Amino acid sequence: MTQPPATASSPRCAAATVLSAAARAVIIRAIEDNDGGEVFFVGRAGPDRIADDVLPCAFGNQDAVPALTSLAEAGDVVIHNHPSGGLQPSHQDIEIASALGERSVGFYIIDNACENAFVVTPAFEAPAPAVLDPDRMDELLGREGFLARAMDNYEFRPEQINMARAVCRAFNEDAVCVIEAGTGTGKSMAYLLPAVLWALENKEKVVVSTNTINLQEQLIHKDLPMLARRLGPKFRAELLKGRGNYLCLRRLEEVREHGQDLLGSGFANELKELMSWAKATPDGSLSDLAFRPATELWDEIKSEADNCPRTRCARYRDCFYYNARRRASAANILVANHALLLTDLALRLTTGNYTEAAVLPPFHRLVLDEGHNIEEAATRAFSAQVTVTGLRRMCRRWANPERRGMGVLSAFIRRLREAVEAEADWPVLEAAQAIVYEHLQPGSEELATVASEVCERMLPPLMDSAREESGAFADPARITQLRITGEVAASPLWLEHIEPLTRQMHAAISHFTAQADRLSVELKKLSKSAREKIASAALQVESHAGRMRLAGEQIGQFLKRDDNLCVWLEYAAPRRPGDPPILRWLTAPIEVGSVLKAALFAPVKTTIVTSATLTVDRKFDYVLTRLGLRSRERPPAESAATDDEPAPAYLDEDAAWDPDAPDFAPDRAPRPAENLMAARPKSAGIERPVILEVFDSPFNYREQALIAAPRDMPDPRRPEYESAVADAIERAVRISRGGAFVLFTSYGMLNRTVTRVGDRLSRERFTVLRQGDLARHALLERFRSSPRAVLFATSSFWEGVDVQGDALVLLVLARLPFSVPSEPVQQARVEAIERRGGNSFTEFSVPSAVIRFKQGFGRLIRSRTDRGAVLILDSRVVRQFYGRAFLNSLPAHDIWKGLQAQLWPELERFFAYRAR
Ligand code: SF4
Known part of the structure; x- marks a missing residue:
């Protein structure tokens, strides 16, 4: 029965009156993940006293409470489920509630469905944010400040102090602040100092995002430790890397036991080294590994979002990735990179979730250094590509035609046979074997063949067309890009070749994924014990199927040719005999400004965008327009290129390739950009104040x-x-x-x-x-x-x-x-x-x-x-x-x-x- 709101006389109420819908969704999922067992959450109540920003913090019984009480701050609430459904607080609950109450932390009990709540202690009013005093920046960064005392080669830099003052203002006013700070300004300290003070005084996390690893390393190994040593108050700074950088202990175990089925015996020595490293490494990330593991092997043992049962995993407590997430959650300053941040924002935008941890923990204050790269980083994060090589590799991971009995499907069927004991499960085993042997295994081989045939049949007309465009001497092995414009889409090249062959590819993927869907329906019929035994192998199959589905969605998006998207093909003939030809289907958003505005500048309370290069002719118009911070109305007429002052010659085409370009693997496969476009709020206005500042190089x-x-x-x-x-x-x-x-x-x-x-x-x-x-x-x-x-x-x-x-x-x-x-x-x-x-x-x-x-x-x-x-x-x-x-x-x-x-x-x- 649904309860009314809690009153002074009745602490029982409907959970929806004290918890937001997003918070309830997080709670329900975490309880389900914990098989209905006890979970403790810490939430932050808004001005309406409804808890919104909720994080599962401890699993198990009340013994887990000490770990979480340190996380709860004044104005927070601790939420705890009673699996029995009875909401009456126990003696222990009352003790916890009174200890928390002394620290102005509320305490609620809920049922497992999160429908009913018992408000043991109501949420306390959150304290008003502590504002930063810009004058303190003169004191701290000036001639007598801590920086002067800390550094042998200290230089008094008025620009640095002025920048720090502007950053304080942006924090105090919930503003977007765009700052060009010339080389030598000392800009990292000018934003780190106010960020640390804000984080400490308001118990609020500040995320600092950079484009390059070099700058991340400077912040995490040099600037932040120096601040930590000299500033006085203690704070925590953490670096969060992309998920694929971390070793997955569960998958490592799987590969150790069943690696033969997946990879053969070629990686035995490397695997042995990785096993010993896993026991010794403090953070389990690639940067702590002395050698570069083979890609095929690392692909099978790295942490993956779609191949992780989270709290159900037996290694969850010592998981490297989740430990890094826990440290990130508890950090005052979190250093990330633009690729991770933008993947996080894309997920938040498509799911409408601004409070739950997506890729990063929830945050409301952000510094974007190397801000001139944001548009490009967003374009990359919201882009998608499907390649013939990638599809063929995915098919080989399902079933390897050259090494029969190897691959995800064979490994799965072996595990299923071992798991099935009860008579009731035999029909499921039979049906699963039929789907695998009659459809999925031959289907993956057929799909690989279709991909190769599509490539073989599409390349000659593409090459002919390229030759017509660039002359007979065009190098066929050089990657050519063909944008699918309205004109191309009306041409015989599209109508007779590209579109029908791409549709054939799309149909083959859809057929394959439909069979994978049938398999997962069958597996749901297994008994609980058999399901538990094959959980890991089934997750592996599901994650591979998910990737294939995503490839299908991306090809579908290519065929749809949405007006907001740039859609193109890339292709090249093999450079040497034996090399594979290249054929890729790609999509990218044409404008990212509106997505950035909706996903970043509007929901995040303070954003500092900084770089040494943001203005053109001392004006911010270009960057503001590109980042969606200014309307893209046509500006007053300006002089254009004329015949006597021709438009410039550009780069050679090969400039598009750069082996040293920063390459951050995103945490999750990007969703089609179309979803982001659809997720944009209709209102284009940004209500936050935008502060613009230029600080010249000293x-x-x-x-x-x-x-x-x-x-x-x-x-x-x-x-x-x-x-x-x-x-x-x-x-x-x-x-x-x-x-x-x-x-x-x-x-x-x-x-x-x-x-x-x-x-x-x-x-x-x-x-x-x-x-x-x-x-x-x-x-x-x-x-x-x-x-x-x-x-x-x-x-x-x-x-x-x-x-x-x-x-x-x-x-x-x-x-x-x-x-x-x-x-x-x-x-x-x-x-x-x-x-x-x-x-x-x-x-x-x-x-x-x-x-x-x-x-x-x-x-x-x-x-x-x-x-x-x-x-x-x-x-x-x-x-x-x-x-x-x-x-x-x-x-x-x-x-x-x-x-x-x-x-x-x-x-x-x-x-x-x-x-x-
Ligand atoms: S929790 Fe996920 S990432 Fe961590 S060890 Fe388990 S499966 Fe791997």
């Missing part, structure tokens, strides 16, 4: 740098451009005596330039290094330790590289870093702007290139004592109208713009000190 560029843009370099589209660039590089490197970074926008031009000048420079005892020759870390180490080094690199070296001192004194930017015009998502974005009457060149192409250009420029001067020269060898920067946007955006204002003949003596003078 470096004295006039003294420290020579910045030159020779105006007589040939236009980059002229054939003589590359040889002119090579000559200029050679000359500049000789004058600087090495210590040079030469940054390109494509591998093609990089390689051709190295071919032209590399040997000559090597003969003159320069150490010539090229991106790709060594791993990025090793390449940079080599560069730092070689006195006459020249590093030729492309996209990923335009940012995130920090070489201080004399090792780097010359930076050459070969070309303005415009995006690849044929890259499908960029193309779709350009078209979307044009469709709504905007000017894609000035609104998108130029500003996105300016941000990258500023990043590249920022590689040179990394400290107050650094000195060096920047050569911009793309003369469009001084000759075209849009060049102003590039130069005005630099932190330095004295740009040398003469002829090369005058430049070289100027450079000789600048580098004269290196001749001594």
